[in-house]
Structure formats: C-alpha cells, structure tokens
Amino acid sequence: MNTKKTNGVQIFVVYALAMFLCVFVLSRIFTPKTQALPETEPVDPPAQTEPAVTEPEPEPKGPVEDPADADNTWAMFLVNNENPVPQHYSDDLETEVVYSSWKDFYMDSRAAPYMKQMIADAEEDGIYLVVYSAYRSAAYQQSIIDSSVEDRMANRGMSEEEAYEDTLKEVTLPGCSEHQSGLAADILSDTNSDMDTDSFKDTKEYEWLIEHAPEYGFILRYPQGKQDVTGIIYEPWHFRFVGVYYAKLLTEQGLTLEEFFAQQNWLDEDGKAVYHICPEEPPSSDDIEEVPDIPEEDVIDDEVEEI
Numbered sequence: 001m002n003t004k005k006t007n008g009v010q011i012f013v014v015y016a017l018a019m020f021l022c023v024f025v026l027s028r029i030f031t032p033k034t035q036a037l038p039e040t041e042p043v044d045p046p047a048q049t050e051p052a053v054t055e056p057e058p059e060p061k062g063p064v065e066d067p068a069d070a071d072n073t074w075a076m077f078l079v080n081n082e083n084p085v086p087q088h089y090s091d092d093l094e095t096e097v098v099y100s101s102w103k104d105f106y107m108d109s110r111a112a113p114y115m116k117q118m119i120a121d122a123e124e125d126g127i128y129l130v131v132y133s134a135y136r137s138a139a140y141q142q143s144i145i146d147s148s149v150e151d152r153m154a155n156r157g158m159s160e161e162e163a164y165e166d167t168l169k170e171v172t173l174p175g176c177s178e179h180q181s182g183l184a185a186d187i188l189s190d191t192n193s194d195m196d197t198d199s200f201k202d203t204k205e206y207e208w209l210i211e212h213a214p215e216y217g218f219i220l221r222y223p224q225g226k227q228d229v230t231g232i233i234y235e236p237w238h239f240r241f242v243g244v245y246y247a248k249l250l251t252e253q254g255l256t257l258e259e260f261f262a263q264q265n266w267l268d269e270d271g272k273a274v275y276h277i278c279p280e281e282p283p284s285s286d287d288i289e290e291v292p293d294i295p296e297e298d299v300i301d302d303e304v305e306e307i
C-alpha cells in the first residue's frame with residue numbers, strides 16, 4: 001500500500017516534470033520567432049527617414065553678397081557655355097575704342113578706360129602691349145562660324161553637319177564668347193602674336209600683365225591647368241575685366257571665375273549663375289555710372305620701385 005502510494009506519487013512527479021519540460025521546450029521554440037518580427041520592423045523606418053529629413057536643411061544657403069568696397073560689380077557676370085550673353089545685349093552694347101593698329105578695337109565703355117590706362121602705364125615701363133581682339137558682336141561671332149564651316153566643307157570634304165560639329169570644337173557659339181560681353185581682350189606683343197601655342201607665356205609682356213593686370217581690374221581668364229573648369233585651353237593672352245577688387249581677389253586666391261562663383265554659392269547645380277546674372281539689356285549712355293578713379297598713385301609707386 002505504502003509502496004504503491006509512493007509509486008503513484010513518483011509517476012505523478014515524473015509526469016508533471018515531463019509536461020513542464022514540454023511546455024518549456026515549446027515556449028523556447030516559439031519565443032524567438034515572435035521576437036524576430038518586431039525586431040526588424042520598427043528599426044528600419046526611423047533609421048531611413050531621420051537623415052532624409054535633416055539632410056536638405058543646410059542646402060538653401062543664399063549667395064554671398066558683394067562686399068561694400070567692391071568696384072564695378074556690374075562686370076562680375078559669367079560668360080561660358082552655360083551662361084551665354086543675350087544677343088541683343090552684345091549687339092546694343094555701348095563701346096569705345098581701346099586700341100588702334102590695323103583696325104580699331106572696342107570694349108564696353110565702362111571697362112575701356114581701365115584697358116587704355118593699363119596699356120599706357122605698361123608703355124611707361126617699356127612694355128608694348130598689342131591688342132589683337134577685343135569686343136566682338138554676335139553677328140561677327142556667327143560670321144566666324146559660318147566661314148569656318150564653309151572652309152571645312154570646301155577644303156576638307158566634310159558634310160555641312162560634320163563641318164559645323166568640327167568647328168564648334170574650336171570656335172565658341174554666338175553668345176558663349178566672352179568677347180561679346182565687351183569685357184575681354186586678347187593682348188600679346190608686337191614680337192609674339194602666336195595664338196596657336198602658349199609661347200606668349202615666355203615673354204616680358206606676359207610677365208608684366210601677370211603682375212599688373214589685376215591692378216586695372218583684369219584677370220587671366222583661362223589659366224594653365226584649369227581647362228577642366230573653364231572648358232577652354234590655357235590662353236596666356238585672354239584677359240577679362242571684372243573690376244579691381246575682384247581681379248585682385250581672384251588672382252591672389254588662384255581661382256578662375258567658375259571656381260569663385262561656385263565658392264560664393266553663385267551657381268546652381270547645372271553651373272548656371274544665380275547671382276551676378278548677365279543683364280538682359282545693355283546699359284544706355286544715361287545709365288552708365290561714373291567710372292571710379294584708377295589708383296594711379298599706387299601704380300606709379302609700383303613702377304618707381306621696379307625701376
């Protein structure tokens with residue numbers, strides 16, 4: 001009786017233990033599965049949405065404005081393939097002769113006094129600068145393209161389409177040449193007028209220009225090693241008026257106009273200027289502001305030091 005009772009208790013205990021084990025094992029099997037679902041679901045969405053919300057915040061940064069002491073800020077506009085000069089701006093521009101040799105060369109009336117002063121001061125240093133090209137109208141730029149296309153068709157057996165495509169590798173489209181802005185000039189010397197190579201860089205005239213052009217508001221527009229930025233090969237003869245303040249600043253910092261515009265946040269993502277946009281209409285003679293004095297004393301001081 002006693003042993004039977006004990007056996008009964010033992011069987012019950014073993015049975016109860018077995019049941020407990022079963023429940024325990026089953027619960028171990030199912031719990032990881034139920035945990036796996038909530039683990040992945042709530043983690044994903046916040047991880048992705050949070051940075052997406054914070055990222056665009058720094059983007060709307062306005063362009064950096066001109067400092068108060070900057071002169072001729074009207075001249076700080078970009079001309080390249082992304083930023084053409086409107087044809088009527090170019091054609092109606094008020095220009096003035098800056099240099100005469102086999103023909104007269106013109107520039108925007110507001111920039112012309114700076115160029116004339118620079119040529120005159122160089123001459124006092126025994127440096128004779130020769131202008132080979134300055135302002136070009138849109139019609140003139142188109143005529144260069146037309147004659148180049150004709151030449152390629154007549155002499156190189158190209159179709160009109162091929163000739164046009166080939167021409168555009170060397171000649172900029174009307175509107176995209178800085179010469180149409182009236183602010184650029186090709187300056188070389190009487191002993192070196194080579195625009196097929198960069199040999200002008202080895203002349204004393206070039207050396208003088210590199211040192212002094214910024215004092216008159218001019219920058220070397222297409223410097224060596226910056227073709228990827230400007231889209232134009234190194235042109236040691238092509239100088240562009242941007243005002244004295246910016247010419248000195250860009251030269252000191254070794255920046256092209258494109259690089260400076262990007263640095264100032266003046267370009268959109270397609271490279272189009274969003275600030276200092278070329279004005280639609282050229283100024284009429286009534287609108288032209290009085291040209292500020294060129295700091296002649298500084299220039300004279302420099303010259304004395306050099307001699």
Ligand SMILES: [Zn+2]
Nearest residue numbers: 184185186238
């Ligand atoms: Zn040029």
